[in-house]
Structure formats: C-alpha cells, structure tokens
Amino acid sequence: MQTNTPSRSRIRLTRRGRLAVVVAGAVVAGTAVAVPLLTLAGGHEQTKPAALLIPEGWRASQVYDAIDKALKLPPGSTRKSLDKAALPLPNEAGGNPEGYLFPATYPVREGATPESLLRTMVDTANRRHNGAPVAAGAQRNAMNVYQTVTIASIVQAEADTKVDMGKVARVVLNRLERGMPLQMDSTINYALNRNTLRTSQDDTQIASPYNSYQRLGLPPTPIDNPGAEAMRAALNPTPGDWLYFVTVRPGDTRFTADYTEHLQNVADFNALHQSAAAQPSDSDPAGVPVSPGAAGS
Numbered sequence: 001m002q003t004n005t006p007s008r009s010r011i012r013l014t015r016r017g018r019l020a021v022v023v024a025g026a027v028v029a030g031t032a033v034a035v036p037l038l039t040l041a042g043g044h045e046q047t048k049p050a051a052l053l054i055p056e057g058w059r060a061s062q063v064y065d066a067i068d069k070a071l072k073l074p075p076g077s078t079r080k081s082l083d084k085a086a087l088p089l090p091n092e093a094g095g096n097p098e099g100y101l102f103p104a105t106y107p108v109r110e111g112a113t114p115e116s117l118l119r120t121m122v123d124t125a126n127r128r129h130n131g132a133p134v135a136a137g138a139q140r141n142a143m144n145v146y147q148t149v150t151i152a153s154i155v156q157a158e159a160d161t162k163v164d165m166g167k168v169a170r171v172v173l174n175r176l177e178r179g180m181p182l183q184m185d186s187t188i189n190y191a192l193n194r195n196t197l198r199t200s201q202d203d204t205q206i207a208s209p210y211n212s213y214q215r216l217g218l219p220p221t222p223i224d225n226p227g228a229e230a231m232r233a234a235l236n237p238t239p240g241d242w243l244y245f246v247t248v249r250p251g252d253t254r255f256t257a258d259y260t261e262h263l264q265n266v267a268d269f270n271a272l273h274q275s276a277a278a279q280p281s282d283s284d285p286a287g288v289p290v291s292p293g294a295a296g297s
Helices: 061-069 116-128 132-140 145-159 164-177 184-191 228-235 260-273 274-278
Strands: 052-053 105-108 244-249 254-255
Touching: 061 116, 105 116, 116 228, 116 260, 132 145, 132 228, 145 164, 145 184, 145 228, 164 228, 164 254, 244 260, 244 274, 254 260, 260 274
Parallel strands: none
Antiparallel strands: 052 105, 244 254
C-alpha cells in the first residue's frame, strides 16, 4: 500500500504466491476445511477418490487450472464452463466466482465435471458466509457480506502471518472510514494477473477498477479466495488506529498510525535490505527498497 507521498520506489506488499499441485491422495498444503467423503450403506468408507486441494489465497484463475488438471481436460475448459455452471453467487458478484471458491480439499469422484466441482466450492462458501454471525459481523463494520469477503481477500494477500490478519483488516477499515485510498499492491497484482513483490510507478497508473492507488473504496470483487482465518479477521478486526504497516522482515510486521514512526520502520526495512537493494534481480524481489509512503506488507 502507498500513501500519496511521491517516491520512485515501492514497498513489497504481497506475500510470495503459493503454489500447490493437486494429485490423487497427495497432501500438498494445509487448508481449513476438508469436504467429507460419502460412505457406503454398510458403513464402510468408499475407496478415496482423487483429491483436489484449493489452498487459501488462490485466485479463481488458479482454481480453474487446477480443475482442468484434476479432470485431465484441455487448458481453459473450466473457465469456459462458467456460463453453464449456474453458480449460486451473490448478486454483487455479477457472475464472477472470485472469493466464493472456498479453500478446502474436495474429492474428485468418477463423473465429476468442472460445473459440479465449481458448484460444490460455491455451496461450501455460501454455507460459511450466509450464517447469521457473518451477517452480524459485517453489519458491525458497516459492510455487507460480499464487501467483507472482499476485505478478507485483501487480508489473505497482505498479511505476513495469521496473527497479523486482524491488524491488516483494521488498517483497511480505518483507511476506508477516513476516505483514504487503500493503495494495496495486491489489488494491482490482481489486475495484472501476477504475483510479485515489485510495484513500479507505471504499475500504479494502470487503468483498472482494481487499481486501489487511483480509486477510492474496495475493489469491485474479491482478489482471491480467502480462508476461514482471513474471513474471521475481516469480521472481527483487531482494535487499533493503525493506518500503515511494513513487514521489516518475515514475522516482524510493524503497524502504526503515526507517519513519523512509519518512516522509521521504513528506514529499518531499507537498512536491513540495503545490500540486496544495491544489486536487485528478478530472483531477489526483496532488493527493492521501501518507499517512505509505504503502508503494507
């Protein structure tokens, strides 16, 4: 995230992208939910089918690719099936399932189709998001459920650790309440369909509704599919007046409402990474120094 302070350099605002490949019976990464398997009438568990793992924070495009691979379909098949999937999405989504492909491990049974897997994911999200506690939590924050899922998706992308999630959610809400642009690099990465720790001045000028440097408010849709922890943080953000945060090093994210203190945190980051910044390379994204106006992880 950036404030309006001009600078040529940019903070790394998104966590390194996760990559997981789903194979039959293989556990690649942990997720919050596992969709239960059916059992036979006699009570004996069926032979376990192949498992489709959707990690927290994956974008819809990554989910589509994983479904194609799991079903051994040509690339792009799942994306093309969206129109006939008839997914039960909120009206605000406009048919875009981003944010509602709930992270979990799903069984891929014989006869499964892209439509059936997508519907199962959306049904799982709706069961999670449509309960009274979620609606009440969203209302406390003057948001609706869809906006809360959108905030959770930003939290999922920005927070360095689960402990930081509630604080990141509070920064988002505090900036919205003050009419400040979010200026999250994660939203620009979504617009550019990339995962990177680098954001250039040109990137912040792109014409996109997801450019939170140029546009006020939340992006029009979630920017990934958040997990239960990120959703919990969006519903129950940690109390605080923070407007800025910088991850100085992994596990050391510093939140503040004071811009002068923020400048010192930025200086600490730059000092730590000064040697890397002197010789930046594509394989060393941490070499980019933090802008004094930066406010993100």
